[in-house]
Amino acid sequence: xxxxxxxxxxxxxxxxxTVLLPACSSQPAPYIDLNALTPITPQREAEIKPLRVAVxxxxxxxxxxxxxxxxxxxxAEQLGRPVELVQxxxxxxxxxxxxxxxxxxxxxxxxxxxxxxxxxxxxxxAAPVVDGEAAYHSWxxxxxxxxxxxxxxxxxxxxxxxxxxxxxxxxxPTYLVYQMNDRPExxxxxxxxxxSHDTAxxxxxxxxxxxxAVDSLIYIHxxxxxxxxxxxxxxxxxxxxxxIPPVVVSPNIRxxxxxxxxxxxxxxxxxxxGQSALAKLDIDxxxxxxxxxxxSARELENxxxxxxxxxx
Numbered sequence: 001x002x003x004x005x006x007x008x009x010x011x012x013x014x015x016x017x018t019v020l021l022p023a024c025s026s027q028p029a030p031y032i033d034l035n036a037l038t039p040i041t042p043q044r045e046a047e048i049k050p051l052r053v054a055v056x057x058x059x060x061x062x063x064x065x066x067x068x069x070x071x072x073x074x075x076a077e078q079l080g081r082p083v084e085l086v087q088x089x090x091x092x093x094x095x096x097x098x099x100x101x102x103x104x105x106x107x108x109x110x111x112x113x114x115x116x117x118x119x120x121x122x123x124x125x126a127a128p129v130v131d132g133e134a135a136y137h138s139w140x141x142x143x144x145x146x147x148x149x150x151x152x153x154x155x156x157x158x159x160x161x162x163x164x165x166x167x168x169x170x171x172x173p174t175y176l177v178y179q180m181n182d183r184p185e186x187x188x189x190x191x192x193x194x195x196s197h198d199t200a201x202x203x204x205x206x207x208x209x210x211x212x213a214v215d216s217l218i219y220i221h222x223x224x225x226x227x228x229x230x231x232x233x234x235x236x237x238x239x240x241x242x243x244i245p246p247v248v249v250s251p252n253i254r255x256x257x258x259x260x261x262x263x264x265x266x267x268x269x270x271x272x273x274g275q276s277a278l279a280k281l282d283i284d285x286x287x288x289x290x291x292x293x294x295x296s297a298r299e300l301e302n303x304x305x306x307x308x309x310x311x312x
């Protein structure tokens with residue numbers, strides 16, 4: 001027998017002895033206590049990706065945090081996931097966050113929604129109902145001691161706009177000026193942006209502006225919390241109703257997350273904690289609205305888009 005062949009048999013025999021003998025042994029296998037197993041450590045909250053919620057600067061940053069904290073806490077509890085508030089100075093910046101997927105959901109103004117819908121298909125998730133209506137108005141306000149009775153009386157005066165995309169705070173008063181065959185830059189003596197409705201209201205109350213156009217809901221909200229403001233201002237014009245500022249999402253949001261968020265918002269008025277969160281914002285409940293509910297606002301903006309390049 002060749003040496004190499006004998007050596008191969010020896011190796012094979014050794015392998016079989018090593019593998020088979022333990023299997024044939026009568027010695028019992030090691031005991032494992034299943035009750036003593038260490039449980040799998042649950043994922044820590046810090047490791048869970050938070051839901052990012054943007055709130056447009058309808059009111060100042062501090063006011064936004066105070067008003068929306070309970071609502072965001074409620075969403076976090078219902079979703080079982082931390083929620084992170086995201087704020088930006090302008091409506092346009094919030095729109096970009098939604099478009100890029102940098103936030104999951106956003107509370108935006110009507111003008112910002114219409115622009116987002118046109119540019120990248122921004123979708124309505126839900127809309128608030130306030131005092132029984134899913135609508136709001138643009139109110140023109142002046143100091144209490146002003147002699148102005150209409151927008152025409154503010155010619156040559158200082159006027160406060162809120163945000164370039166604000167429907168009630170810029171687009172509607174601009175529309176009114178065009179109806180008088182003029183333009184804001186020539187009609188008013190001076191204009192400036194406040195980038196929030198509460199700041200525009202304070203600008204009029206403190207005499208920094210001779211007039212402003214503001215969200216009626218924000219005006220009422222502030223007056224209820226600071227009644228003395230009512231003595232320092234007057235409303236000289238009220239617009240027709242427009243679709244209320246909605247809660248929106250990107251068209252690319254995961255369908256399951258969209259459904260979960262919508263269900264939480266639509267049912268929160270049925271929950272005592274949810275009711276408290278809604279009351280903080282003067283909201284009755286959330287409902288679903290269609291794009292067509294914003295047609296009156298859309299028509300006004302189409303008018304402005306068509307006339308903007310024309311000379312009065």
